Amino acid sequence: MKHFLFVACFVGCAALAITGCEAPVDCSTAELEFDFETGSPCFADYERDAALNVTHTSSMDAALSHNVGMNCSGCHQENGPGLGLFTASGTVYMADGNVAAPGSLVGIYADADRTVPIAELEVDQHGNVYTTDDLGLSGAKRFVSVWSADGELRADMGSPKLNLSCNFCHDASYRIELDPATDSVN
Secondary structure, three states: OOOEEEEEOEOOOOOOOOOOOOOOOOOOOOOOOOEOOOEOHHHOOOOOOHHHOOOOOOOOOOOOOOOOOOOHHHOOOOOOOOOOOOOEEEEEEEOOOOEOOOOOEEEEEOOOOOOOEEEEEEOOOOOEEEEOOOOOOOOOOEEEEEEOOOOOEEEEOOOOEOOOEHHHHOOOOOOEEEEOOOOEEO
């Protein structure tokens, strides 16, 4: 069985190498504070073109995503220039540091027992997972599970999430290694 590292949490600032930022902050550092209402300070005065607000969901056959491991929602939010307003996003890794096999899944549920599915997101060719679908997040807690490409449950995030910008918390320094022998997080 393959080991997985699941990098995910959802909504925040792509704290590395954002270009074109004219805000009075250094947007190339990982020490930015992120305001969940106004978005990244790098895009504080950004006027989003409505044409960017398209439906956009990862699939195992697609290779359109980019910036593996970075916080997708730094750009894919109301005050950012990314295509689509992501409601959930992140990156899935194997223990060897490579991205997960396409076909791995991230499940989002309304209940701790994972009996009420909200969404099942496929990991794409770059290991990224994302959606613009309405996940009913407005104050609601969501529970996240990760499934390998072979259909094996690899991990359940232990606590409920109000924010599904996984890479906001789970960046390169805080990846979660999943132990396939116990289906738990190390």
